[in-house]
Amino acid sequence: xxxxxxxxxxxxxxxxxxxxxxxxxxxxxxxxxxxxxxxxxxxxxxxxxxxxxxxxxxxxxxxxxxxxxxxxxxxxxxxxxxxxxxxxxxxxxxxxxxxxxxxxxxxxxxxxxxxxxxxxxxxxxxxxxxxxxxxxxxxxxxxxxxxxxxxxxxxxxxxxxxxxxxxxxxxxxxxxxxxxxxxxxxxxxxxxxxxxxxxxxxxxxxxxxxxxxxxxxxxxxxxxxxxxxxxxxxxxxxxxxxxxxxxxxxxxxxxxxxxxxxxxxxxxxxxxxxxxxxxxxxxxxxxxxxxxxxxxxxxxxxxxxxxxxxxxxxxxxxxxxxxxxxxxxxxxxxxxxxxxxxxxxxxxxxxxxxxxxxxxxxxxxxx
Amino acid sequence: xxxxxxxxxxxxxxxxxxxxxxxxxxxxxxxxxxxxxxxxxxxxxxxxxxxxxxxxxxxxxxxxxxxxxxxxxxxxxxxxxxxxxxxxxxxxxxxxxxxxxxxxxxxxxxxxxxxxxxxxxxxxxxxxxxxxxxxxxxxxxxxxxxxxxxxxxxxxxxxxxxxxxxxxxxxxxxxxxxxxxxxxxxxxxxxxxxxxxxxxxxxxxxxxxxxxxxxxxxxxxxxxxxxxxxxxxxxxxxxxxxxxxxxxxxxxxxxxxxxxxxxxxxxxxxxxxxxxxxxxxxxxxxxxxxxxxxxxxxxxxxxxxxxxxxxxxxxxxxxxxxxxxxxxxxxxxxxxxxxxxxxxxxxxxxxxxxxxxxxxxxxxxxxxxxxxxxxxxxxxxxxxxxxxxxxxxxxxxxxxxxxxxxxxxxxxxxxxxxxxxxxxxxxxxxxxxxxx
Numbered sequence: 001x002x003x004x005x006x007x008x009x010x011x012x013x014x015x016x017x018x019x020x021x022x023x024x025x026x027x028x029x030x031x032x033x034x035x036x037x038x039x040x041x042x043x044x045x046x047x048x049x050x051x052x053x054x055x056x057x058x059x060x061x062x063x064x065x066x067x068x069x070x071x072x073x074x075x076x077x078x079x080x081x082x083x084x085x086x087x088x089x090x091x092x093x094x095x096x097x098x099x100x101x102x103x104x105x106x107x108x109x110x111x112x113x114x115x116x117x118x119x120x121x122x123x124x125x126x127x128x129x130x131x132x133x134x135x136x137x138x139x140x141x142x143x144x145x146x147x148x149x150x151x152x153x154x155x156x157x158x159x160x161x162x163x164x165x166x167x168x169x170x171x172x173x174x175x176x177x178x179x180x181x182x183x184x185x186x187x188x189x190x191x192x193x194x195x196x197x198x199x200x201x202x203x204x205x206x207x208x209x210x211x212x213x214x215x216x217x218x219x220x221x222x223x224x225x226x227x228x229x230x231x232x233x234x235x236x237x238x239x240x241x242x243x244x245x246x247x248x249x250x251x252x253x254x255x256x257x258x259x260x261x262x263x264x265x266x267x268x269x270x271x272x273x274x275x276x277x278x279x280x281x282x283x284x285x286x287x288x289x290x291x292x293x294x295x296x297x298x299x300x301x302x303x304x305x306x307x308x309x310x311x312x313x314x315x316x317x318x319x320x321x322x323x324x325x326x327x328x329x330x331x332x333x334x335x336x337x338x339x340x341x342x343x344x345x346x347x348x349x350x351x352x353x354x355x356x357x358x359x360x361x362x363x364x365x366x367x
Numbered sequence: 368x369x370x371x372x373x374x375x376x377x378x379x380x381x382x383x384x385x386x387x388x389x390x391x392x393x394x395x396x397x398x399x400x401x402x403x404x405x406x407x408x409x410x411x412x413x414x415x416x417x418x419x420x421x422x423x424x425x426x427x428x429x430x431x432x433x434x435x436x437x438x439x440x441x442x443x444x445x446x447x448x449x450x451x452x453x454x455x456x457x458x459x460x461x462x463x464x465x466x467x468x469x470x471x472x473x474x475x476x477x478x479x480x481x482x483x484x485x486x487x488x489x490x491x492x493x494x495x496x497x498x499x500x501x502x503x504x505x506x507x508x509x510x511x512x513x514x515x516x517x518x519x520x521x522x523x524x525x526x527x528x529x530x531x532x533x534x535x536x537x538x539x540x541x542x543x544x545x546x547x548x549x550x551x552x553x554x555x556x557x558x559x560x561x562x563x564x565x566x567x568x569x570x571x572x573x574x575x576x577x578x579x580x581x582x583x584x585x586x587x588x589x590x591x592x593x594x595x596x597x598x599x600x601x602x603x604x605x606x607x608x609x610x611x612x613x614x615x616x617x618x619x620x621x622x623x624x625x626x627x628x629x630x631x632x633x634x635x636x637x638x639x640x641x642x643x644x645x646x647x648x649x650x651x652x653x654x655x656x657x658x659x660x661x662x663x664x665x666x667x668x669x670x671x672x673x674x675x676x677x678x679x680x681x682x683x684x685x686x687x688x689x690x691x692x693x694x695x696x697x698x699x700x701x702x703x704x705x706x707x708x709x710x711x712x713x714x715x716x717x718x719x720x721x722x723x724x725x726x727x728x729x730x731x732x733x734x735x736x737x738x739x740x741x742x743x744x745x746x747x748x749x750x751x752x753x754x755x756x757x758x759x760x761x762x763x764x765x766x767x768x769x770x771x772x773x774x775x776x777x778x779x780x781x782x783x784x785x786x787x788x789x790x791x792x793x794x795x796x797x798x799x800x801x802x803x
Contacts, residue, residue, distance in 0.1 A: 011489075011493070012467035012489060012492060012493040012496065012502075012505035012506075013465055013467055013505045013506025014465060014467040014468055014471065014489060014492075014505070114461050240480070240481055243475070246462075246464075246472070247472055247475060249460060249461045249462050250458060250460055250472070251458065251459065253419075253422075253424060253453075253455065254453070254455060254458055256422075256423075256424070256444055256448075257422055257447075257448060257451075257452065257453040257455075258448055258472055258473060258475045258476060258524075258528065259444055259445040259447075259448030259449070259475045259476030260444065260475065261443075261444040261445075299462075303464065304462035304463060304464055305464065305468070
């Protein structure tokens with residue numbers, strides 16, 4: 001058919017894609033990543049830390065003796081390098097990766113379910129993943145292979161949860177309420193199974209307890225690599241569905257009339273979110289509220305275009321978790337507090353605020 | 368892509384069910400290119416269901432929906448979006464985005480995955496916003512504009528979708544009269560200028576008459592009227608389908624018909640459907656004379672039975688298409704004893720019997736004899752026969768029989784409307800129903 005009438009048109013006030021927002025967030029995060037290794041349970045002079053980082057990053061070409069002038073532990077300069085590089089930086093990278101994964105998952109789920117309160121925990125994805133890891137620990141599955149088995153079982157747990165939600169809600173997939181309630185029921189059920197597991201396995205309970213509050217410590221680069229790889233691949237795919245997610249906000253029918261295969265896109269996004277969440281909880285356990293808070297922060301700054309919201313939520317989530325890690329070290333030096341405590345201190349009041357605001361908004365979350 | 372010879376929208380024997388409830392029953396419809404078709408009918412008559420089926424949102428229980436010659440369910444979602452655009456009754460966007468972005472969403476079906484919108488797409492969006500009079504509002508948020516502006520923005524979004532078929536579902540139901548006229552005027556202009564085919568579900572019959580080329584009236588999931596506004600709109604239709612008493616007037620300037628509704632059909636003559644359950648209405652016809660009565664009765668919600676008819680009679684075809692029980696004899700043979708017995712059973716079960724003005728010959732004369740047999744046990748309605756054409760081929764025996772029926776209380780009615788009125792009034796709530 002013929003297009004609209006030709007002729008000059010005024011330039012419209014389209015929302016700028018707000019790339020500067022993403023650039024700014026990236027810059028802030030880079031600064032955070034650079035300076036976070038300065039903080040740790042052992043006191044090391046900042047210039048020594050920076051020298052070690054640059055030494056390692058340049059594969060030893062810069063600062064041939066990075067420990068020069070610093071008090072060196074009994075293990076010598078390699079011991080200091082190990083603390084800064086293998087312990088601190090790997091922890092920082094893990095915080096960034098897990099935070100990004102959780103932020104992305106939360107942003108995606110809020111879009112998929114058109115509900116500002118959606119979050120990996122709400123749907124039971126995190127519980128499913130944690131249950132998977134608990135099985136590995138409690139039943140001592142493949143001791144020595146846990147690096148691979150933990151994420152694998154977490155994937156199985158989270159994806160199985162995602163599939164159960166899909167199958168249970170398949171007959172009425174259009175109904176957002178059905179899905180959310182299925183997720184809530186499933187989440188409670190999985191928590192009950194987890195509790196049962198702990199009751200009968202007192203030996204494993206300590207570690208599982210630790211996961212339930214979340215932690216970043218005691219991991220090394222190979223675990224980082226697994227989480228990083230999965231979050232990078234699944235996260236990139238999630239971000240690529242930004243436009244579809246924006247259109248889904250108009251409702252399934254409208255989105256479909258515009259050409260978005262709403263059902264297919266939802267299923268794909270839910271599976272990708274399961275994978276991302278599983279990677280995030282596999283080694284660190286349940287870290288609450290990052291997925292809930294991060295997307296809202298981005299919306300406030302950059303509007304509701306999911307092509308910005310999703311990468312933005314990843315950046316904010318990464319920064320949020322990194323800040324929580326740094327805060328824990330500053331506020332309680334020398335103790336290893338589970339990081340989930342800090343995210344919850346920020347997240348829970350925010351959740352209450354959203355609930356309060358939601359009561360005033362009329363149609364939020366309606367399909 | 369699209370077969371140029373195929374109509375934008377074609378429904379073939381479309382039946383849609385929601386569980387037990389049938390929302391559309393055996394609807395055939397073909398909408399030619401460039402037509403502005405208004406779908407009318409009371410709430411729950413199936414208008415929205417028809418549109419949703421056309422969009423491929425529903426899987427029909429039977430029949431097919433074709434868009435430009437292709438079964439809608441076989442088209443990909445993107446391919447559907449390129450053929451048909453939709454303006455829903457209302458949209459509840461969750462997020463506030465600028466109108467410009469909202470309209471730009473309409474380009475989705477023309478972009479591949481990850482392909483960003485080009486400046487040309489933004490220009491299209493701005494042209495469409497200008498076409499609906501919102502060019503200077505492009506930066507306003509969709510949640511902050513008025514309902515009328517949002518509806519126009521949605522129309523603009525449908526325009527940039529550039530689909531040759533546009534479906535509107537009660538697009539004006541949330542608008543005031545000024546915005547109603549404005550929106551429909553724009554739609555009609557776009558339809559004329561660009562050859563877009565429009566199917567709009569419209570509550571307001573006067574708006575439908577004013578703007579559309581053709582009105583299709585749905586009632587209880589069936590197509591009960593179809594034609595130009597002047598052909599379709601009638602006082603009888605409004606009473607029958609909507610249960611509303613109205614005057615039909617004409618716009619002195621344009622000659623377009625419009626209806627002046629007065630009040631509901633009074634409770635003393637309730638909507639015919641209340642008669643349901645008191646037994647069917649039996650129609651005696653033949654040679655096609657019974658068909659209009661069978662159809663009108665079925666549309667009005669009565670169960671109907673028919674016969675006796677011969678196997679080749681078009682009345683039989685009508686009766687069977689309506690799912691009616693019938694008594695059937697082979698052609699050119701007098702009614703056999705078995706058929707007469709079946710006819711007797713049908714007549715006994717009927718709450719009312721209608722004798723259509725059918726030509727009577729020796730082979731179907733027994734119909735009238737059997738009616739005489741149940742005389743006084745049920746309501747009997749004789750349709751007045753038109754003066755002129757010969758109908759009695761029995762040497763006066765049929766005329767005698769009819770006179771006898773008249774003397775014994777059969778009532779004469781002038782046509783379909785009078786028949787329906789009589790049934791609604793006499794056999795409705797107030798009247799003592801004859802035992803079935």
